[in-house]
Amino acid sequence: MKSFTRRALLxxxxxxxxxxxxxxxxxxxxEAGPPSAGVQRYVTLGRTGLKxxxxxxxxxxxxxxxxxxxxxxxxxxxNYFDTAESYGRGRSExxxxxxLEGKRDQVYIATKMGTGPATSSHxxxxxxxxxxxxxxMDYVDVFMNHAVNSVATLKNSExxxxxxxxxxxxxxxxxxxxxxxxxxxxxxxxAIDEGMVDVVLASHNxxxxxxxxxxxxxxxxxxxxxxxxxxxxxxxxxxNIGVIAMKVLRGARLNDMRPFEQGGATFSQAAFRWVxxxxxxxxxxxxxxxxxxxxxxxxxxxxxxxxxxxxxxxHQYARLxxxxxxxxxxxxxxxxxxxxxxxxxxxxxxxxxxxxGDLAFAKGEYRRLGALASPCLNCDGQPCRNACPHGLQIxxxxxxxxxxxx
Ligand code: SF4
Ligand code: SF4
Numbered sequence: 530m531k532s533f534t535r536r537a538l539l540x541x542x543x544x545x546x547x548x549x550x551x552x553x554x555x556x557x558x559x560e561a562g563p564p565s566a567g568v569q570r571y572v573t574l575g576r577t578g579l580k581x582x583x584x585x586x587x588x589x590x591x592x593x594x595x596x597x598x599x600x601x602x603x604x605x606x607x608n609y610f611d612t613a614e615s616y617g618r619g620r621s622e623x624x625x626x627x628x629l630e631g632k633r634d635q636v637y638i639a640t641k642m643g644t645g646p647a648t649s650s651h652x653x654x655x656x657x658x659x660x661x662x663x664x665x666m667d668y669v670d671v672f673m674n675h676a677v678n679s680v681a682t683l684k685n686s687e688x689x690x691x692x693x694x695x696x697x698x699x700x701x702x703x704x705x706x707x708x709x710x711x712x713x714x715x716x717x718x719x720a721i722d723e724g725m726v727d728v729v730l731a732s733h734n735x736x737x738x739x740x741x742x743x744x745x746x747x748x749x750x751x752x753x754x755x756x757x758x759x760x761x762x763x764x765x766x767x768x769n770i771g772v773i774a775m776k777v778l779r780g781a782r783l784n785d786m787r788p789f790e791q792g793g794a795t796f797s798q799a800a801f802r803w804v805x806x807x808x809x810x811x812x813x814x815x816x817x818x819x820x821x822x823x824x825x826x827x828x829x830x831x832x833x834x835x836x837x838x839x840x841x842x843x844h845q846y847a848r849l850x851x852x853x854x855x856x857x858x859x860x861x862x863x864x865x866x867x868x869x870x871x872x873x874x875x876x877x878x879x880x881x882x883x884x885x886g887d888l889a890f891a892k893g894e895y896r897r898l899g900a901l902a903s904p905c906l907n908c909d910g911q912p913c914r915n916a917c918p919h920g921l922q923i924x925x926x927x928x929x930x931x932x933x934x935x
Contacts, residue, residue, distance in 0.1 A: 567605025567824075569831025572811045574609075575771030577703045577727050579637050579670060583805055584830045585609035587775065587814040590890050591621040599628035601820045603636065605827055611730070611773075611814045613641035613675055614660050615897065617890075622663035633666060639728075640664065641675035641707055646682050650691035657695055671728050672701040678710035680719045688725070703727035709776060711860025711873060717761045721768060728771035732857040733758060733810065734779040735803045735843050755859070759809065766809040774813045777804045779846065780854045780884045789845050792838065794828075796846055799839035801829030816885070852920050855880065862923060865916030868904035872913065872923055875902045879930040888933075895934035902931035 568582040586602050588610060599610070610629070612621045622640060629636055642656045657672060672695065677683060683706070695701045705728035706720050713731060720726045765772050778800050786796035797815075804813050817823045835843075855876035862872050878898065882891035895901070910924025917923055 567827045567830070568607055569827075571608075574728060574773070574811050575766070576769040577671070577771050579609070579703075579771070581609035581637055581812055582607045582830070583812045584801060584826055585611065585773070585812055585814045587816040588612035588621045588625055589616045590816045590818050590885070590887050591624045592617060592889075593620055593624060595624050596628035598817060598820065598823070599625060602817055602823050603629070603632065605823065606830075607823075607827075608635065609637045609639070609812070609814070611639045611641075612664075613673075614656060614663075615641075615643065615675070618893065619659070619663050622660055626663060626665035630665065637670040638664065638666065639671035639673060639705070639730075640669050641673040643675045644682060644685065644688060646679070646685050648685060648687060650687040650694065653687065653691040654694065657691075657700055661700065668700050668702065670701075671703045671705050673705040673707050673728070673730060675707055676710065677706045677708045677716050677720075678712050680712070680715055683716060683719050683723070683725065703771075705729055705771075707775070708732070709857050709877075711863060714755055714757045714761050717765065721761070721765050721770060726765075726770055728773065729762075729765050730773045730775055730814070731758070731762065732776040733762065733774040733804060734777045734857070735800060736779045736847060736854075736856065759807070762807075763809040766811075772809055772811050774804045774810050775815070776857045777801060777813045777815060779857070780850055780880055782846070782850055782884050785849055786842065786846055789842060794836075794838060794842075795825055796842045797826055798829035798832065799835065799842045800846075801826065802832035802835050802839055803843060805829070806833050806835055818887070854919075855921060855926075856919060859919070861918055862913065862916040865913045865923070866904075867912050868908065869900045870902050870904055870913075870927060871898055871900040872916075872927060874898050874900075875927050875930050876921070876923075878934060879926065882933060892934050895930075901935065902927040903935070905931060 568584065570583045571580045572583050573579070574581050584607070586599070586607050586609065591598070610625055612625050614622065616622070640660045642653065642660065644653060660669065661667065674682070674688060692701070692704045705726045706716070707730035708716050709732035717729060717731065720729070762772050778797055783797060790796060801813060804810055815826055817826065855873060860873045866872060875898065878891050878895040881894060882888045905924070905928035913923040
């Protein structure tokens with residue numbers, strides 16, 4: 530029998546941030562404000578009370594030697610940095626730690642660890658300590674259960690035991706979960722109802738809200754994926770849980786949009802404004818891979834109103850990418866492959882190569898999948914041919930994806 534309850538855990542979580550003498554009582558960067566043009570707005574991340582940049586740094590694609598990229602973002606006011614043990618097989622955490630040496634009191638750090646229904650609290654603690662070693666830090670502000678797509682994972686009571694111990698030992702301040710797959714809504718509902726999380730990080734973009742498609746005249750079928758996601762994120766917000774959106778660009782085909790951008794505003798900035806104007810979203814993170822990109826993205830900071838021009842860009846993007854974009858957190862084709870290919874995951878990793886332009890990251894993520902697409906090479910494609918209600922030709926995408934990523 531565990532010697533704690535979820536209610537006690539929550540209470541404890543709220544208290545830990547108030548314990549004096551712990552390192553996170555120093556003044557945050559948010560209080561000083563940005564040194565120059567860059568971040569225009571800091572938001573309170575729910576019950577954590579952290580004041581974070583509304584557009585923050587995703588580190589999934591940080592590589593050795595990218596320290597200056599992190600410092601560039603920091604110089605422009607970004608103060609929340611999100612990473613994970615799996616990014617670059619731990620190298621993302623190392624680079625982040627190098628770049629932020631001596632600046633720990635100016636930033637907030639979130640990292641993540643994948644768990645399963647049977648992962649022990651002992652293993653979780655070991656993983657956390659490995660993260661801290663790579664980051665060269667004593668604690669992280671937010672520690673997340675990474676890429677959760679099964680309620681069974683959330684029901685693992687070892688997670689509660691681990692979180693309680695890690696908070697008591699001052700190694701984490703707040704706990705959360707991230708998700709971007711087909712059972713995201715069920716997982717979020719469970720985690721919120723059970724009081725498991727202080728912060729949620731969820732895939733969310735303009736293509737996942739039915740409201741985006743209202744009045745959108747078209748000759749083909751455009752529908753929202755996970756139409757229930759706004760409801761569950763609003764529930765999180767109503768319980769004072771911090772809500773951060775990721776994958777806000779719906780695939781990041783930025784170059785496709787350059788011809789349509791006018792007057793200085795860009796598609797990415799429109800996408801940020803769309804996600805940040807939602808009352809249930811506190812902030813957004815995005816992978817930042819060049820200084821130019823950082824400056825462009827931060828041009829969307831502070832924007833709480835989506836203009837007519839923004840909407841036109843978003844609609845144009847939806848039109849252009851509709852038949853090639855495998856929707857985040859969709860998975861409506863689940864079970865279509867008799868050979869067990871995890872179609873949505875395969876196409877998500879393909880996107881990292883074809884849309885994000887990061888083949889190395891795509892290959893790394895592909896390797897981590899259990900069910901690779903090698904069977905597609907010897908399949909006539911009949912079973913999955915009409916399995917995608919959004920019109921993607923799965924049989925023509927998965928085999929080449931395997932050849933490209935394996
Ligand atoms: S292939 Fe189609 S049905 Fe399958 S996850 Fe992608 S968008 Fe959804
Ligand atoms: S092409 Fe064949 S093996 Fe590949 S996903 Fe479709 S049904 Fe499965």
